[in-house]
Amino acid sequence: MEHTAHASPSAPPSWLHNAIARIEADYQRSADTHLFPLPMPAFAQHGIDFYLKDESTHPSGSLKHRLARSLFLYALCNGWLHEQSTVVEASSGSTAVSEAYFARLLGLPFVAVMPRSTSAEKIALIEFYGGRCHFVDSAGEVYDAARKVANETGGHYMDQFTYAERATDWRGNNNIAESMFSQMQRERHPVPSWIVVGAGTGGTSATIGRYVRFQRHATQLCVADPAGSVFAPYHRTGDVTMTAPGSRIEGIGRPRVEPSFIRTLVDRMEEIADVDSIAAMRALSAMLGRRVGPSTGTNFVAMLRLACEMRDAGQQGSILSLLCDSGERYLPTYFNDEWVTRCMGECSTAGERMQMLIA
Incomplete structure (x- = not known):
């Protein structure tokens, strides 16, 4: 499956190693x-x-903390994230909160693509961790919107709905x-x-x-x-x-x-x-x-x-x-x-x- 990633194959390993070390230390x-x-x-x-x-x-308040940690490590080890990456996710809230937590840990900008109906408390938590929310009208619209945001920012769409099981x-x-x-x-x-x-x-x-x-x-x-x-x-x-x-x-x-x-x-x-x-x-x-x-x-x-x-x-x-x-x-x-x-x-x-x- 195609994914939106703009990492350079020659990205300095020192940043990658440091990013993985930060996540492992947090764990x-x-x-x-x-x-x-x-x-x-x-x-x-x-x-x-x-x-x-x-x-x-x-630390980020839900079951999705485990998923977010795994998704970040998976993307880092696959070479999909680098130190200039904008991290983008389609989420109804909790995954986005947890991914915003890890994006802040690595010093990366984060955009959550979510339905407008998402609870205000989750939106506030995403923003607390430095993330930005991009709203769509229905849950079915989040996928294409997330790909579009990733393309526009030169970022990486994490795509939890594809990669969560692996x-x-x-x-x-x-x-x-x-x-x-x-x-x-x-x-x-x-x-x-x-x-x-x-x-x-x-x-x-x-x-x-x-x-x-x-x-x-x-x-x-x-x-x-x-x-x-x-x-x-x-x-x-x-x-x-x-x-x-x-x-x-x-x-x-x-x-x-x-x-x-x-x-x-x-x-x-x-x-x-x-x-x-x-x-x-x-x-x-x-x-x-x-x-x-x-x-x-x-x-x-x-x-x-x-x-x-x-x-x-x-x-x-x-x-x-x-x-x-x-x-x-x-x-x-x-x-x-x-x-x-x-x-x-x-x-x-x-x-x-x-x-x-x-x-």
Whole structure:
């Protein structure tokens, strides 16, 4: 696939070596994210345990910190970035925040191409890290717009939607899957029955799915897909030409099939209505005493569905998912009753269902 890169093959290795060293030093300063048990007495009595890996504690505040670090190292080692590069990314927000963090670390200008509907909090964070935002009207427009900006600036389009599944070493090397299984070693059910993730690029599901197979674990991988996303119907049909309206849950779901989403690595898709995602986000926030983002709510709905099936089938085991980012990024939107009612409908019935499952 073509990419927009203007790095010189004869770029001084000293800058490249220094750039890689800065990213590696930043990684060395960062501790791994916590994996914590989620108290769910109604399921624990049946031998079913819940866990969340808290990715909100990364320096740039979300799961996408891992992806951004991998994408920068991949681009640097491929010779696509140099010391005059403008870094450009198509993103709904969190990846752009994390890439802006790493661009600032290397002293490179950064442009995020994103829908106008992206939360103001994410926009502010991108600008805090020195990035610039280029807005388009819909999620489907970000790809061509990002290529255009990269061409106009003589920069490099990072293209997370193509490179996410290959930029991370899925065999190990401290990736998220290896971290999960290492942290689970002393739990009651150390090998999870299910790992639940969302998909925006598909990079996280690809890394976990490959690692599980490589290590010969019995764990199954479930992708929780929000309403309006193309991934669930694509998983059913295999039709790569499919399109969909797009998701209203920021950070996951897409209007088109992305190259980094590898359907053969996913054992099961769970399609989640928006009102259920929001109700679960709020219920989980109340349980934890801290706000979580809407994609974490989507994951939580899928976890509950799987747990109910396991309980009804008399199965025991653990279910593990991700706390993707903090809910503080979504105060004017997903945590605002008026905004939710206007954009997604009434959530009270969904909330009541959620409380019945949790109790």
